[in-house]
Amino acid sequence: MNSTFKSPHAHVQKLTGETRFVEDISLPGQLAGGILRSPHAHARIVNIDTTKALEIEGVHAVLTAADVPRLAYGPTKYKDWNIFAESEVLFIGDEVAAVAADSKELVQAALQMIDVHYEGLPAVFDAEEALSPESPLLYPQTEQNRPMHLQLERGDVETAKKDAEIVRGGRYVINPIYQGHLEPIAALASWSEEEGITLWAGSHIPYRARETYAAAFGLPEDRVRIIVPPIGGSFGAKYVLKMHIIAAALSMEAKRPVKMVFDRKEDMISAHPRVPLKMDVEIGATADGKFVYKDVVVYANAGARIYWSPNIVATACTRPDGIYHFNNVRAEGNLCYTNNSPTTCMRGFGNAEMLFAVESIIDEIADSLKIDPAELRRMNIVHQNERTAHGYQLDSCKLEECIDTVKKMANWQRRDSLPKNRGLGLALGNHVSGFRGIDPRFDGSTAVLRLKATGDIEVETGEIDLGQGLSQTYAKIAARELGISDQAIIVKSGDTARHPFGIGTLASRSTVMGGNAVQLAAAEFKRKLSAFMKELYGTEGKWDERFIVVGETAHSFKEIATLFRMKNAGEELLVRSTYVPNTELPDHTYYGNPSPNYPFAAHVAEVEVDPDTGRVKLLGYWAAHDSGTILNEVGAISQVNGAVAQGIGWVTMEELKLEEGRVMNPSIMDYRMPGAADIPDIQVSFIEGEDPHGPFGAKSVGEVALDPVPGAIANAIAHAIGKRGYSLPFTPEKVWTLLHTEESK
Amino acid sequence: MNSTFKSPHAHVQKLTGETRFVEDISLPGQLAGGILRSPHAHARIVNIDTTKALEIEGVHAVLTAADVPRLAYGPTKYKDWNIFAESEVLFIGDEVAAVAADSKELVQAALQMIDVHYEGLPAVFDAEEALSPESPLLYPQTEQNRPMHLQLERGDVETAKKDAEIVRGGRYVINPIYQGHLEPIAALASWSEEEGITLWAGSHIPYRARETYAAAFGLPEDRVRIIVPPIGGSFGAKYVLKMHIIAAALSMEAKRPVKMVFDRKEDMISAHPRVPLKMDVEIGATADGKFVYKDVVVYANAGARIYWSPNIVATACTRPDGIYHFNNVRAEGNLCYTNNSPTTCMRGFGNAEMLFAVESIIDEIADSLKIDPAELRRMNIVHQNERTAHGYQLDSCKLEECIDTVKKMANWQRRDSLPKNRGLGLALGNHVSGFRGIDPRFDGSTAVLRLKATGDIEVETGEIDLGQGLSQTYAKIAARELGISDQAIIVKSGDTARHPFGIGTLASRSTVMGGNAVQLAAAEFKRKLSAFMKELYGTEGKWDERFIVVGETAHSFKEIATLFRMKNAGEELLVRSTYVPNTELPDHTYYGNPSPNYPFAAHVAEVEVDPDTGRVKLLGYWAAHDSGTILNEVGAISQVNGAVAQGIGWVTMEELKLEEGRVMNPSIMDYRMPGAADIPDIQVSFIEGEDPHGPFGAKSVGEVALDPVPGAIANAIAHAIGKRGYSLPFTPEKVWTLLHTEESK
Known part of the structure; x- marks a missing residue:
């Protein structure tokens, strides 16, 4: 038995x-x-x-x-x-x-x-081609195979173009990649x-x-x-x-x-890859390096059905405008049905893709203007207390400190004296901590805390631990609010019949949204338990791990749980708290304040390119992050390590080879992902500081850690070889071709 | 599908x-x-x-x-x-x-x-015999086969015996009966x-x-x-x-x-019958009819294992002392292991059994003293605001009105002029509305109310509808508190993983315990919803069934539910309230105030006895009840009808025939239960009035409706034939024997 x-x-x-x-x-x-x-x-x-x-x-x-x-x-x-x-x-x-x-x-x-x-x-596979009147329509009711056509402008890009003294840009192409989850x-x-x-x-x-x-x-x-x-x-x-x-x-x-479990082949054929994007991006600046406009057109390949690609198009079209003052921005997003397998989200969610283009272009401008790329960025970045072009309210922002820190970490000043075929590239990233608009109806999270008969404190949440360590972070938040260690705290989630409603884990929302709810509930729990102690003993007592000490006597949580049930009809001490963030749903022009707070990062990659094979080897990687207060240091560092490793795979090797809609490499043998030997030593530094909206001042870290990676590596490669690629991934073949082509673009 | x-x-x-x-x-x-x-x-x-x-x-x-x-x-x-x-x-x-x-x-x-x-x-089957040193011990560690030996006394029974001018009593025997649930x-x-x-x-x-x-x-x-x-x-x-x-x-x-489902035979063999009791009961009174003592010894046959028989012994030994001023009471309860199938609870729970004896004896005293039995009772009953011998706090008691009402209903004055072989018998009953001590740890109930996305209001309770209509009563309580009809309210219970903790349905506790929790939660729900309306519209609005009217606009619950979720991170409007009654756990002397309130009843039965066959036919039945406010009239009347019908079966026909521990009649063919033809017209009257502790003033009704039945029928038979039986059931054979025996006892 x-x-x-x-x-x-x-x-x-x-x-x-x-x-x-x-x-x-x-x-x-x-x-x-x-x-x-x-x-x-x-x-x-x-x-x-x-x-x-x-x-x-x-x-x-x-x-x-x-x-x-x-x-x-x-x-x-x-x-x-x-x-x-x-x-x-x-x-x-x-x-x-x-x-x-x-x-x-x-x-x-x-x-x-x-x-x-x-x-x-007849079938169509290319996003731009799908828009042509000659292409077969996948859904008769959807004109031009275009279920979404985003158009937005802030300022006046046409006029700004006249003021620009330098313009750089081009077409950037994002590879369709497999998310690469271990569990099919x-x-x-x-x-x-x-x-x-x-x-x-x-x-x-x-x-x-x-x-x-x-x-x-x-x-x-x-x-x-x-x-x-x-x-x-x-x-x-x-x-x-x-x-x-x-x-x-x-x-x-x-x-x-x-029970149905995909084998790896079915998982790779039928799971839904990162949305491949084609992005025409142009940035203009003055001769002294002040950005004056950014103009983008995006073609996104949705495949044959809509998962979350519309949100990814919108993110690509807007998110980098939360890092820089482009002053005038315009975006057109075309989401296109094609006869490919439907595409969907992956960490970074449109932003990492667009930042590949933006950060590449900024380096090109810096090169042209002979301004240090870090300095050019510093000149144009957002700062604390600003409201960005699309309405993001930056109540905390240590982006400048991130740049300064990562420069120190990477020993940036050696950039001009690197050996041949080596390069240092810098890129920035920003993200959200939850995105008001993923569910236009509501935002926030609810947590329940209860004192179990066993003396354990159980936290229930509707948010989901997808491996990022949410359970541990929530236990730490509850423990910190209660003033005890997290060993007494058990986090439960993942049952729609038993746990509170939650929007779920996406848009880097779990620490801030669910975490705030846990913190609120823990505070209320402590109030309620202290009031109960006062009722029993005339004093709130002093908390000491699984005990509350009154005078000479240590009352265990278990004993108190029993007493509470005795006084309360068998009901456990239970609190339920909802965190409703002060966010604003973006309007039809995509203006709003969609997140309680915004994390930032500056990354530097160092590469060496083998001129004979085109192989890119990462020699070092440095990441400086503003994620507010770090609640779970091991977890946060691991997030950055994981994101950088994932970015290295994405940028230097991974691609689902699609031929007329067929995945030609549906196996881990043929679809190369990075191994330990591909990953350099990654140095991570957190510029801590309390954001007013996060639990104990925390902001997100999961996605912002990926956002700068493509740009940083692209810039490092360009720095190493003096030529620039526009299409991911930078496989040895592509880099070799680049090295041996007169004009890189 | x-x-x-x-x-x-x-x-x-x-x-x-x-x-x-x-x-x-x-x-x-x-x-x-x-x-x-x-x-x-x-x-x-x-x-x-x-x-x-x-x-x-x-x-x-x-x-x-x-x-x-x-x-x-x-x-x-x-x-x-x-x-x-x-x-x-x-x-x-x-x-x-x-x-x-x-x-x-x-x-x-x-x-x-x-x-x-x-x-x-070797085996033992009789409770008294089990106590003998010659009997085999079922459990070596349990001396004398007696797991429980209750002894209590209030006042001084030995001295009171000297004051008694009339003493009546004898040995009363309670039959083992099958609970007779339709669903096995x-x-x-x-x-x-x-x-x-x-x-x-x-x-x-x-x-x-x-x-x-x-x-x-x-x-x-x-x-x-x-x-x-x-x-x-x-x-x-x-x-x-x-x-x-x-x-x-x-x-x-x-x-x-x-899945395991008993057939009727297995259900009757292995299910656990009402605890058979042998009760030696003696009541003394003065010549003018004032009770001076009650002295009882109970032998309860637990069978071979303990279910709830200890509580039944305690109830038999104490509960009737909440109806009458016996002034001095003494009780000895012997719970005895025997080699019978374990015995357990049944509606009435020891009280109905002891009242069979007590009400029989009171009629004997009335006869002897030539006092009208109703009047003798009136002289000795408890009243509102008293605290009874064992500590029951009677904050409401309309027992006197019950006696007066049932007399009118039954046309009691015709008692002295009834045709031959006909008799009218009166008996009283009391009960609890929950019993502090069933679970010595805690008492009370918790209810959750939530506004579902559908616009329904869901009530969750840990108490259980066992067919008594708890769901309907709780819906009515919630509706009454909210000021709407009960159609919008759905009651959910019966899932330990999803619903709040509850002690459950026993001791007639569900209306008062769970009902109070539902009322508290409904009041809180209304406050919270009204506050939300005020937040939205500047006014609480006016409730009109599934709508709240603000100015000219009727906002449906469904619409409000959606708005609430939008403002609260997707969380439904949810309240959770616990009712903790002001009861007192009976101490080791069985003194305490175990229930929030106490219902009372007076019943009159009219019988005709066929002198040739001994068959007892019920001609009429009248029940006057003090159950406080009646929340669910159809349900309450049905409870009384059902209890009286069940009592008629118990008292006049039902008995599990046990021979050396074997059930000899394990079928509905051989175990006769009453049919429609056995049940007279039953008239029910409620003396309504608000008890301060019940939801809207309600008290329980489920068990108090059975408590007087054995006494009323026994007294009616004795009145009809001038002789008295002491052993249930009054089958034709037994009554015929009684009629043809010189000395009835």
């Missing part, structure tokens, strides 16, 4: 190997599930015959569009999702049918026995009449997922429960996923639990 | 047939379970061989004591439970082994293949590593059940979740049950859900 216990602390579980991911979870009577995917980028479905598949013994469900609700739904306002393709498939990998059976082998056998008759249709996408769905749909699945926005999945089936939200086990990495890949819905549909049909 | 919805209202579901009891619930991969029970009342287990059972294909688990934790546990302080009998069986029906298999038939086949070698041991006992258990034990089971004290079951397995409480589907009757039978634990153990072993 098994009654194993886990450590209550998520990070300890990871160390001891106790962590159980979705794949490790099994339910009685569980079946395996699998999806039949379109082999065509665009085709009409003439007929589907599932007869033979259904005849296989051990096959419990075979589903196509004919068997499921056909409602228009989707996680954003673009309701272009289905459960299965009905009349047309729109990309290679599009979901056509699904099978639940006794084993994975039977699932595969049954999938092969489903007979689909397709009739090929997986779901375990269990449907019952009593409980509705229960889904164990790694979504870091499970409440939005619940809303979306309920809509897919036309169910009320409380008939869907999402339980989020520990997530083995996401980086944006695991928001809201159709495979979760298909697992649920199979379970509803088979009336048995269904 | 099934996505059926139920009406959100439990009482509507019952009318439409949508209600799903445990038996109606199925989980994927579910097995059937069954229990192997001892055929012996007392025997040593020499050997158990499960080999053959395990060999049967389709059998997934066979368990005996050797396979499960062997911890001492139990729902009360008497920790005499096991999961399976280990070395000895203690009663016919004792659980020896259990099987989970693909079908009920396979379960039965496997149970038959379990080979148990028993060696018979059932459980569906599902164990998984992730969720621990989930148990769908009809327990009306699920939090205590959780605590008990967790202890049985040595698990922390949060590894056990109890979900209580609608309960098809309990009347005390479904508190905490070993079969629930066995279902869980089977599920843990088989790693599949296991």
Whole structure:
């Protein structure tokens, strides 16, 4: 009779190997599930015959569009999702049918026995090309394959162009990359009449997922429960996923639990890569280095369905304007449907992409004007107490200190005397700590704190630990507010039926949004517990770890919990607090104050380029960050280390090779990601200071740590070889070609 | 793809047939379970061989004591439970082994293949006999087979005996009866590593059940979740049950859900009947009818294990002292282990039993003194603002009005001129509205109210609707506090993982305890919602059903719910309130104020006795009740109707025939329960008035409605035939014998 216990602390579980991911979870009577995917980028479905598949013994469900609700739904306002393709498939990998059976082998056998008759249709794969009237329309109701066309201007860019004494820019191209989560996408769905749909699945926005999945089936939200086990990495890949819905549909049909786990190939084919962007970017400046305008046009390849690409386009078009005074800015964003697999978020979320262009151009201007690139930046950056072009209220900003610090760290003055083929590149980054507008309805977070009968303090949150260490950070916040160590505190999250509502982990929001809620709740908890002590003993007592000392007597939390229940009808001491940030939803012109605060960073990369092979080797990396107060130092440093490593992969090696919509390298063998040998020593420094809006003054760190990486590496390469690449990644082949081409652009 | 919805209202579901009891619930991969029970009342287990059972294909688990934790546990302080009998069986029906298999038939086949070698041991079945040194001891550590020996005295009974001018009394015997719930006992258990034990089971004290079951397995409480589907009757039978634990153990072993549903025979053999009592009761009075003492000795047959019999003994020994001024009272309670199936609660809970004796004796005294029995009672009853002998604080008491009213209703003055063989009998009853001491740790209740996105108001409670209509009453309480109708209000309860803690439905506590919590929460909810309206519109607005009207505009709850979420980080408007009653835990002398308030009743029964057959026919029944404010009139009248019908069954026909511990009539064919033809027209009148401690002044009604029934019927029979029976039930045979015996006692 098994009654194993886990450590209550998520990070300890990871160390001891106790962590159980979705794949490790099994339910009685569980079946395996699998999806039949379109082999065509665009085709009409003439007929589907599932007869033979259904005849296989051990096959419990075979589903196509004919068997499921056909409602228009989707996680954003673009309701272009289905459960299965009905009349047309729109990309290679599009979901056509699904099978639940006794084993994975039977699932595969049954999938092969489903007979689909397709009739090929013309397809389009390039975002710009998709806008042409000659291209096939993916959705008849969407003109020009363009579901979103952003146009904004502040100031007067045309007039500013006349004032510019130097103009630099060009077309920058962002590679489609795989988020590279270690844990493949997986779901375990269990449907019952009593409980509705229960889904164990790694979504870091499970409440939005619940809303979306309920809509897919036309169910009320409380008939869907999402339980989020520990997530083995996401980086944006695991928001809201159709495979979760298909697992649920199979379970509803088979009336048995269904587990579906992608292998790496399916994960790479059907998971949704970083949105590839083409960006025409131009920046103008005066001869003494004052920026006068920035003008951008973005073409974003959404693939065949909308995940979060609209938000990424908007971010690319606006976010860098929160670092520099460009004075006049204009942006056009074109989101384009194509017959590629839908694309979606990844850490950095449009900003890191655009900063690759902006930071490259700034270095070009600096070179041309013979101004130190760091100095040119210093001349144009934002400062504390400013409100930026699009309305960001900077109540804290230590960007200047970041630049000064990273220069010192990297020994910047040696830049002019580096050996041959070596370069130092600097770039800046900013980000948000939550983004008002991801859910236009509301913003903020709620936390519950309770004193358990065991004497543990339990924190419940609706935000999700996707591996970034949210549980540990929240425990530290609660502990700091309570004045004790975090060992007595257990953080629980990831169950939509049990925990408070949360928007989820995205836009670097968890520390500030959920953390503020935890801090509020902890303060209220302490007040309530102190009042109870006063009621009992006439004094609040003195807290000492798991005890409150009154006179000579140390009362344990456990004892106090028992006394509290005795005085309160068995009810635990429980508080529930909501943090509602003072943010402003960006208006239709994208003006607003979307985040409680804004972190900044300055990074320097040092590279050496092998002129014979074009190989770029990172020799050093220095990061100076303004993330306000650092609550969890190990966690924060690890975030920067991880982001830099991820950026090195993105910028120097990674790319999903797409040929007519087909991923040609769907394996970790063929899709190279960085290993330990690719990563230099990374030095991190935090310029601490209290932001007035963060918990104990904290700001976010997760994404701002990636934002400067492409620019810093690009600038270092340009510095090393005197030529500049405009298209990521800087593979040896591309760099070699650059070295051996007369004109780099 | 099934996505059926139920009406959100439990009482509507019952009318439409949508209600799903445990038996109606199925989980994927579910097995059937069954229990192997001892055929012996007392025997040593020499050997158990499960080999053959395990060999049967389709059998997934066979368990005996050797396979499960062997911890001492139990729902009360008497920790005499096991999961399976280990070395000895203690009663016919004792659980020896259990099987989970693909079908009920396979379960039965496997149970038959379990080979148990028993060696018979001497047994004892009678409570008094169990106390004898010659009787076998069931538990070596329990002296004299007497786990509880209550002794209390107030005043000086020996001295009072000298003052008594008239003394009446005798030995009264209470029959073991089956609670007669329509829905047999059932459980569906599902164990998984992730969720621990989930148990769908009809327990009306699920939090205590959780605590008990967790202890049985040595698990922390949060590894056990109890979900209580609608309960098809309990009347005390479904508190905490070993079969629930066995279902869980089977599920843990088989790693599949296991459903176990008793058929009627197993339900009657293994469910636990009303505690049979032998009561030696004596009351003394002065010649003018003033009571001077009451002296009782109770022998209670606990059977072989402790369920709730200790509390029943204590109630029998004390509760009637809350109706009359006996002035000096003494009680001895002997709880005795015997080799019968364990006995447990049933509506009335010791009080109805003792009142059978007390009300019989009072009528004998009235007869002897030639005082009208109603008048004799009036002379001796308690009144408002008194504190009774054992400390009950009567802040409301309309017992006198009850007597006067029921006399009018029954046309009492015709008593002296009734036709031959007809009789009118009057009896009083009292009860509690919750009993401080059922859980000595705490008392009270917690309610959560939330405004759902749908615009419904959801009430969550830890108390359980066992069919008495708690959901409807709570909806009415919330609605009344909010000033709207109860249609917008949905009551949810019965899930230990989702709802607030509750002690549960027992001791007639639900209306007052849970109801007060609901009222507090509703008041807070209204305050919070009104404050929100003021924040939005500068005025609280005027509530009009599902709308709040501001000026010319009616804002729907749904609209307001959306606005609230928008202003509060997606958090619903939610309040959580705890009601802690001003009760006092009875001390070791049983002195205390165990209930917030005390309901009273006076009943009159009219019978006709057929002198040829001894058959008792009820001709009429009148009930006048002081239950404070009546919140749910239909529900309250139904409670009285149901209690009277149940009492008629108990008093005139029902009895589990036990021969050496074996139930000889385990079927509804052989165990006669009343049908419609046995029930007269029942007239109910409520003497309304606000009690200061109940929600809107309410007191309980569920059990006080049964308490007077045995006395009223006994007195009516005695009045009809001039002779008195002392042993329930008054079957035709017994009454005929009485009629034809010279001396009735």
